[in-house]
Amino acid sequence: MGAAGVRRHNLALVLREVADGEPVSRAAVAARTGLTRGTVSSLVEELLDGGLVTELAAARGGTGRPANPLQLNRSGPAGLGVEIGVDHVGACVVDLAGAVRAVRTAESDHRGRAPAVGLRTAAALAAEVIAEAGLAVVGATVALPGVVGPRGELQRAPNLPRWIDVPVTAELSGLLRGLPVGTGNEADLAALAELWCGGGPPDMLYVSGEIGVGGAIVLGGGLFRGAGGRAGELGHVVVDPGGPRCSCGGRGCLEQAAGQDALLAAAGATDVDDLLARQHDAVPAAAVDAAGRALGVALAGAVNLLDVPAVVLGGLYARLGTPLRDAVAAELDTRVLTSPPVDIRSSVLGADAALRGAATSVVRALLQLPPAS
């Protein structure tokens, strides 16, 4: 590492100390990092110039040069999260400290329409949210309901048959005036949001009830991507080999037993609100129990395979609360080999989890590796 590399490394080190300890003095940063106070002051100047850090007024006047406490600049560079779901779009701006500054979602069914329509709808919503937040958005991450390839393309989404090898990164970047755009699987980003913003445990299986069933694996505080980078597809774990045909080409996948459409059909409900309103009636209650059992069967297999101590239920599964969680727990208790019992919890982040994770991933990357000014 040359001198410029060392300086950039130290810049990131100082920025993370500010993020973790804010408000924090230059002296405290020097003490925690082991850097000299002169080096810290010089690095802080660079972070102030770059708009990443800001100074608070000192609590009281002192002698000589003031050393006001530092914090992340809430008016500085911001991250955009975009979600293109099966039947909705969303956009969200978070500031450097991770606070949501603007968020909107809208219905937009992409199942029968050309990808270009969905991309334009998402880009328009993103432009509105950027304007509303009034911050300098420096990058975006797009949450997608399928398998994402190495160049940011949506390779395949079982519930969006027309979206095959769609170059989402390139297209959305073009629609957003050249903004740097990354992509990720929606369940992966929701799981990261759970970890970063929801107090989720560092080792967990995350499973989210959507039109599809999203799954993600978090190990050691990071996403487990598997050898090919696309790990976590719990929705197509088989729970009933001879069961109904699935959009993936298989039969009896979890999605056909516990995905939103299957659950609504079994419950005789018209939509999610109807299901939630009547979830304690006999037929919907039985449907929720059956879906929870199927989910528990798939999760038990995954827990036995991965040996993870915690399961977090997101999306619709979080909204269904205790009855669903109890059915999941009953299957896990019977089927999981290891002890102690698996910690099963519901997500606290709600429907915006993937969006939140997407936007937060942008500012976290900035904090990890601040741009040289």
Next chain:
Amino acid sequence: MGAAGVRRHNLALVLREVADGEPVSRAAVAARTGLTRGTVSSLVEELLDGGLVTELAAARGGTGRPANPLQLNRSGPAGLGVEIGVDHVGACVVDLAGAVRAVRTAESDHRGRAPAVGLRTAAALAAEVIAEAGLAVVGATVALPGVVGPRGELQRAPNLPRWIDVPVTAELSGLLRGLPVGTGNEADLAALAELWCGGGPPDMLYVSGEIGVGGAIVLGGGLFRGAGGRAGELGHVVVDPGGPRCSCGGRGCLEQAAGQDALLAAAGATDVDDLLARQHDAVPAAAVDAAGRALGVALAGAVNLLDVPAVVLGGLYARLGTPLRDAVAAELDTRVLTSPPVDIRSSVLGADAALRGAATSVVRALLQLPPAS
């Protein structure tokens, strides 16, 4: 790292160069490691003294001090592998170069007997094999058909109900005159053998047909242990939620559809040899196909979850050859989301894979961190 630490690190470096390049000259070791020739000579002396390395006669006479090529000492310290299976025991000694120098297996059904009987049987067989090999065995690893705890205890083995929290490391070390003893899951050790001795790929799911179904996950050339250290339990992934009750307490686990006992019963075969002799008859062929389908269902879920590119079939599954592999492939082709198709192969190591992995793990540890002499 102090000077002694640096020397030990360099000792290991030189030893690995000898292992990877043998026969190899001191000069070549110096060139590859970047150490001076003087340092290499001094380290080689220590390895010669410790019996880890030996000199071959030089191809022709030279002037001055001879510099004979080096190789691992086949008469040096050796590793013992022990296997305590559900219905058999095994023991194996490999030399420093990984060659099997003595191996024996014997029937020994542990299902209805006290653990102490199985441990004594295994220790007696191990003593015979050590005597036969005539090498200085410096450590042992025991392959066990269940969940192994942090102190080398067999916590739980679904097919050995009387083996609960059995302190295998402590007991066997006592029976083998204080020999250092480690333990591992049999499928984990068989998968490592596949990787180390069988040309197996660095990223794979390994699944082995035994009385139980053993599973292990290899990622990036190492065992994936999961958050709790006990990952890979494919045998208790559910393939038929309402299916037969399993020894684990669940229902419809893979083991009940594709374990050895289930397969023999479905095929109307008295034992494995009978099944193999008649596997092309209608009833056994249908049973093998059904077992392969169930195995494929479980593997497809695991591949979707972990995103691994290869599956290796071991134990009975390897012996059943093409018909089983074709049934597995048919399910994977339909159910796996990612492309390209999963590479499905049969193990080349045979029934001794776990034993081989166990013994090899001892000498590999020695090569990684040679004892200070």
